[in-house]
Amino acid sequence: LNNSRRLRFAILGSGRGSNAVALADACLAGEIAGTIVTVLSDVPAAGILERARERGIHADAFDPGPFRTKLADASEALVIRRLREARADYVLLAGFMRILRGEFLRAFSQRILNIHPSLLPSFPGLNAWQQALDHGVKITGCTVHVVNECIDGGPILGQAAVPVLDGDTAATLHSRIQKAEHGLYPSVVGALARGDISIEGRRARGFRAVPSIDFGP
Numbered sequence: 001l002n003n004s005r006r007l008r009f010a011i012l013g014s015g016r017g018s019n020a021v022a023l024a025d026a027c028l029a030g031e032i033a034g035t036i037v038t039v040l041s042d043v044p045a046a047g048i049l050e051r052a053r054e055r056g057i058h059a060d061a062f063d064p065g066p067f068r069t070k071l072a073d074a075s076e077a078l079v080i081r082r083l084r085e086a087r088a089d090y091v092l093l094a095g096f097m098r099i100l101r102g103e104f105l106r107a108f109s110q111r112i113l114n115i116h117p118s119l120l121p122s123f124p125g126l127n128a129w130q131q132a133l134d135h136g137v138k139i140t141g142c143t144v145h146v147v148n149e150c151i152d153g154g155p156i157l158g159q160a161a162v163p164v165l166d167g168d169t170a171a172t173l174h175s176r177i178q179k180a181e182h183g184l185y186p187s188v189v190g191a192l193a194r195g196d197i198s199i200e201g202r203r204a205r206g207f208r209a210v211p212s213i214d215f216g217p
C-alpha cells in the first residue's frame with residue numbers, strides 16, 4: 001500500500017451515500033491526493049448515485065443478478081471490467097450490502113477497503129449499532145479495514161470510538177457512528193494516498209486513531 005502518485009478510487013455502495021460524499025469532498029478539498037473516478041451501485045434508486053452525479057462524478061447502477069447477498073458471476077465480472085476500464089487503483093466500499101467473492105477479491109487484492117459501523121472484531125455483520133445496543137457496550141465506533149475473504153475480518157487500517165449514551169436508540173447511535181465515519185474514512189484514505197500506511201500480516205501501521213469522543217447527540 002505504498003503510493004506516490006495521485007490515486008484513482010472507485011466507490012461501491014447500496015444506500016444513501018453519506019460516506020461517498022465525505023470521500024468525494026475530501027478529494028476535492030485536497031485532503032486525499034486522489035480522484036473518485038466512478039461510483040457503482042447494485043441499487044438503481046440509491047441516493048449514492050445521485051450524490052455522485054451532483055458532484056460531476058461518473059455514476060452507474062448495475063444488475064446484481066438473482067441473489068440477495070452476493071453478486072452473480074456475470075455481474076461480478078461486469079463490475080471488475082468497469083473498474084478496470086475506469087483504471088481504478090482502489091475500490092472503496094461505502095455501504096455496499098453484498099459480499100464480494102474470490103474473483104473480485106483476487107482482481108483487487110489488498111486494494112479493497114470497507115467501513116464498518118463498529119469497533120471490529122466486535123459486532124461484524126448486519127446492524128452493528130443494534131448489536132452494540134443489545135450487548136450493552138458503553139463504547140462502540142467504526143472501523144476501516146482491508147476486505148478479504150473473511151467477512152469484516154481483514155486487516156484494520158483505522159478506527160474511531162463513539163460513546164453509547166443512556167437514551168440511545170438504534171437511530172441516534174447509528175447517526176453518531178456515521179458522523180465519526182465521515183471523519184475516519186477520508187482520513188484513512190488520505191493517509192493511504194500519502195503512502196503512509198503499511199501492512200505486515202494483520203498489522204497496519206501509519207494511521208494514528210484520534211481518540212476524540214464527541215458526546216453530542
Ligand code: GRF
Pocket residue numbers: 013014015016017018019020048094095096115116117178181
Ligand atoms: C454506514 O453506516 C457504513 O458503516 C455501513 O453502511 C452505512 C452506509 O451509509 N457499512 P452511507 O450510504 O455511506 O450513508
